[in-house]
Amino acid sequence: MADKYTAPKGTTDLIGAQARGWEFLTTTAREVFSHYGYEPLYTPIFEHTELFTRGIGEATDVVGKEMYTFEDKGGRSLTLRPENTASVVRAAINANITANGQAAKLYYAGPMFRYERPQKGRQRQFYQIGAEALGLNSPEADAEMIIMLWHFFCQAGIPADSMRLLVNSMGDGACRPAYRDKVAAFIKEHGDELCEECNARANTNPLRAFDCKNPSCREVFASAPLLKDELCDECAEHHARVLSLLEAAGVPYVEDPTLVRGLDYYTRTVFEVQVDNGLGSQNAIGGGGRYDGLFESLGGKPTSGLGFALGFERTLLALEASGVTFEDGSSIDVYVAVADDLYRDEAFKLATELRRNDVGALVDVAGKSLKAQFKQADHASARYTVIFAPDEYAQGKVVVRNMATKEERLVAPSEVQEAIGA
């Protein structure tokens, strides 16, 4: 554990079960999302810093203190992406894929970067899988997005009853500003009963005060005005429709009027999936919402948008807590062994042929004893072991041993594939 060459703070190598878990989840995502008509989109790991300051919002913690920003050799200010929605929208604007009211459904998977103090379920380089639906403004689109996220988690193996789906509406340009002022006024009114941070939020981002975990603040906020009661008619109707669609789809949700996403771009529908076990002090494994103003903030034409991101590491923790494991997944059908070094060339050749025919085959390349070769075959869970041995090979045959039943058959090397039923 020399610390000379360790991965930087907050980063980790995806190795063993974690690496397999990542492949499993990205594969699952591709399968599930494609059934909803989603296509892959991969954007750069770094972007112009301004994309994030404009897109996510200057007042957010993510932009204010968590970005990995650097200057490149050309003097440009670049930032490692702290999230991917702004990039996807930028890419969509650049490629003009939402021209003339066309919709686009896109998903991605990859690392994000935030300069935070690491802890369980939170690292500086972390992996997200996400989806964005662009150019769709109907409540049906919202419901479909939420259902897809729920579907993904279920498909990945998290028991539905261990998850909790929270849904809320944040209003839009017509109703949120007034509500925002109302909350700010409420905070000022109760200033002496609230913590410092809550007071500070009155000026920066009043809604975030709902996230405060301080018990006494929560108590005060229990009587705060709720956006739910202040929504404009359009937002209220939209929200009600989303909820009834979720209900009809049998996706259990909880209305949480205090759910406030931390990024400035959200409008109307916001949602979050939480679990109670395995995540330490975190509890959100995925979340997202609608961002109808983001295109314009980034210089595009008014276009609605909607999406979610889910945290890979947290999802993995939740899966582990549910007893899901990612065992070594090598698929070895045959182990080709030699009883004498004389046959190593033949064995090597057979293994090569089998692999070309789509059969998983292992052959010893370390000069091990026959016994050691059997052990390897066993550890690889090979279903069969083929043995090149003097007596049998003198008749042009090799031994095919079924490792489970211990039955052995003699066949010509060319018939091995048939003998193992592959």
Place this chain on the structure above:
RNA sequence: GUGGGUAUAGCUCAGCUGGUUAGAGCGCUGCACUGUGGCUGCAGAGGCCGAGGGUUCGAAUCCCUUUACCCACCCCA
């Protein structure tokens, strides 16, 4: 950015109030079984006890510093 904890073999960890060659289990390699895996028995390899400094006749053990990791606050996925 602010707290608390931990650091000994590939992995999980013992090592009491300082005492001589630093241990166990699992894993790995070999042998018993020279052409047949799992079980068993035996043997072996693998450690500058995170790093640096100090106290001491003597430090994995005590003190200081440092680094890393973990956990929590905060924030979010």
